[in-house]
Amino acid sequence: MTVATPRELEPQLQEPLQPAGWLRYFSFSLDHKVIGLQYLVCGFFFYLVGGLLAGAIRTELATPLSDFMPRDTYNEVLTLHGTVMIFLWIVPVVNGAFGNYLIPFYVGARDMAFPRLNAVAFWMIPPAGLLLISSYFLAGAAAQSGWTAYPPLSLTTPAAGQIVWILSVLLLGGSSIFGAVNFIATVLKLRRPGLKLMQLPMYCWAMLGTSLLVVLSTPVLAGVLILLSFDIIAHTGFFNPALGGNVVVYQHLFWFYSHPAVYIMVLPAFGLVSEILPVHSRKPLFGYTTMVYSIMAIVFLGLIVWAHHMFTSGTPPWMRLFFTIATSFIAVPTGIKFFNWLATLWGGKIALNSAMLFSCGFILNFVFGGITGITLAQVPFDIHVHDTYYVVGHFHYIVYGGTVFVIFASLYHWYPKFTGRLLNEDLGRLHFVLTFIGFNLCFLPQHWLGLNGMPRRVAEYDPTFSTLNQVSSVGALIMAISTLPLLINVVVTALYGTPAGDNPWNALTPEWLTTSPPPVENWSGEAPLVTEPYGYGQHQPAGPSSHPLTPAA
């Protein structure tokens, strides 16, 4: 194998043609830190778009009649909401934003393995996202068959919108695959000499596992969407019963990706939380080895449980049983992680700042969502609640109450590193309180609604469900309002924020052992060799630390 000399690193170190300052973030930068922040801001923009769409949905659902927008528009809105949130917000941010920023630091490298591929992967996202959103304004309407695009429905709705949707998702999937190739190569091949795999921060393992899932499952989605587009454009009959096709095969291929997709959205969040909790409880991550094995177990099991999304489709009884058992078992490695996180907190010295508040909110919300997940894994239980608001409640507890809460926690935790300033803690706590209350108000009632007869993807419902839907919509409104303290915080901090210093949290992982923000080459000397990223409690400082631990403490 040829060894790349440092000379080959020079192009990105010097970046002679790169604009300086904030313009850098609109350029084809090869710097993983710039790319990471590009992913973050771009993703957040799409979060706001998805949030507006959610607001439209909850406004419609505040009344039992379909009276806010035309019915097909409603279907377009719900399709775009799901697609935008998954492919343009969560997957890019927990993978591309934090992954690209942090992984090189954690392996002791100056950049990712393939910086150009990295930039390409990011720049596929804005056009794909704009393409997707623009389909709403296309004559003939945007895709309106849900983010799952089941045929034959997706073959009967306006073709142009569905094709644009397919194209957009293919681009976004491709971006995701390129990112995963980069993460796998960086973690496995770019580790600094002397750094062993089992000494890496847990987020590296989470990203390795996630990237394996991306590489193995995303292409299957690409394949099935290509076949679907053939059905739409060339009138083949893969999934068209009238032409001899089989719609259940579509579902199998779709969910072969889309179940691992939920782990692609959640495993990085598990990794991020594993970084945040030890720092703010001043205690090592509990059970490092078990945590690694549980990630691998989740990756393996995650690939063999897809048909629990199809319990009421046309699958044979034995198949339903197999998937019930396999799905139930994922609870074991996942549960281990939660117990280990609680054990990390237990006996520590916990600073309840915004990062920790959101992390604890994550623990509660995700456990709740995980419990409803175990119920959904049981075939007889699922037969009643499949395709109802019980499922909508479940997955929002996982993706929002879980991953998005972690994204917010990570923001408060790493913002000082990204920018050199500390986010305001009072605004952060306000953000947390509003988000936590609004979120639970919005999604908790949905479980009851599903159990009692409200199906998914409807603009009109039985009037007896009015009150709880109104409560849910009020919760959504509070969630919308909760964005304001965050936005204000970012703006105010950019103007007047307290300088953070290099290591405001007195943390041990490599990104904190350099300036805030870091120099282009990450460290001005050589990369530090951190063999114990969670080595808290081993070297007690003689007196009060010279670094402020929490500004508001």
Add this chain to the structure above:
Amino acid sequence: MQIRTAVTTALAATALIATGMLVGTQVNLLPVDASSNAAAYDSLFKVLFSIGTMLFAGILIVLVYSLVRFRRRAGDGADGPPTEGNLPLEIVWTAIPAVVVLFIGIYSYDIYERMGGMAPLDHDAMHHQASAMIEASVQPAASQAIGEDQASGERLWGGIRPIDGDVLPVDVTAMQFAFIFHYPEGEITSGELHVPLGRPVELRMKALDVIHAFWVPQFRLKQDVIPGQPTVLTFTPTRAGTYPVICAELCGPYHGGMRTSVVVHEPDDYLAWVQANSPAITNT
């Protein structure tokens, strides 16, 4: 100290289990049960609800307790203890969830079997001859007249079908955006499903256009209705009344309005309904 911890843990665990079981059995989140398998379903629900409450409450208590008890005091710059793990403890909290999950899996298998879910779908094999393979793959559902008897030996692609013999067969056709029910015995066609109390009903279901789903919350049963791939749902109603039949698979703009009712009659009422709705019989 060890004994005190053990006793506290034991007491806490007991309180947790008791609370979980209390909540799980006493708090009713479900609609009324109106079919024979709904009772099985509801027992499963209670068990899951109890276990879920115990788990959630336990985690909530540990979390809140930690946040209070182990809060960092102002000015304390020292680290916490360098505890890296505890293998016996990890084994315990791997083993217990594994056992619980296994128990849940086996129990729900039992419930599923009681619901008839494990029964093979094509158990009237004598019908299953030449027509089955060809029809299943090539037959465009649109060409199937609504009145035709759908039990002509076609392959069934999914569903629940535990009972043979004295079932009331009903052909269900789903289309954008309505369900049509056809009774082959008696040639009745209706937009509502009427069934007698206590007799098993076998729904043989087909869709004409896109995927729909047939769902009655009070029966706790749901099955996708798929174009080109007939499915089946068998149930026995146990409580008279009118319950909603809801489409539970996105089928287009009017998906939310695609609903009708299932009316469970006392046997005499049912006969009256059949009489009133049968096509007129001409005198010879």
Add this chain to the structure above:
Amino acid sequence: MTSISSSSAASAASGSTASASTTRTDSLLPEGSEHLASQESADAHHDARLFGLATFLVADGMTFAGFFAAYLTFRAVNPLPEGSTYELELLLPTINTVLLLVSSFTFHRAGQACRADQLSKARSWLLVTGGLGLAFLAGQMVEYFTLPFGLTDNLFASTFYALTGFHGLHVTLGAICIGIVALQTRPGGAISASSHFGLEAAELYWHFVDGIWVVLYGILYLL
């Protein structure tokens, strides 16, 4: 190291807030982390590009795996009416299989020649490989035009064209890459005995495409 000091200048130019001197960095390190003596080993890293390509090819392979899974499921579960399954001619596809297998061998020869610094020989082998690839595509075209079924005739036909077409696209891309690499072996080109990533990458890709074809041949034609 020249690159490190120029990077300090670059970091100042790129607007980072803190000045980064070595002593400052030292004070950030808590006890327990170590410095390695050699700067060189800290900055150098293995060339991971072939590894990255191999990972990407795993992903590409999974797309084919999805198509194969669909094909096999359709075959098992949606059989065609009697009399409408088309028997496929085996002669042309078998010739095509041989062509591709030979082309993998000739590509391997090209790689050997390149590593032995015999670049014009490598170029010849590359051109032979490319020729075999084009012959494969020509054979595929002939087969397409002589088949009794079209894309939309039935499920089997559609899947056949989707699978072989997708593979054919991969072969086309491979042939183009071979052409580019062959050009690069000319004197003054990017390929040399010591630095020939382009050739190695194209070779790995070509073997992958060949492997996919073998599976495809087995499933579509022999099964």
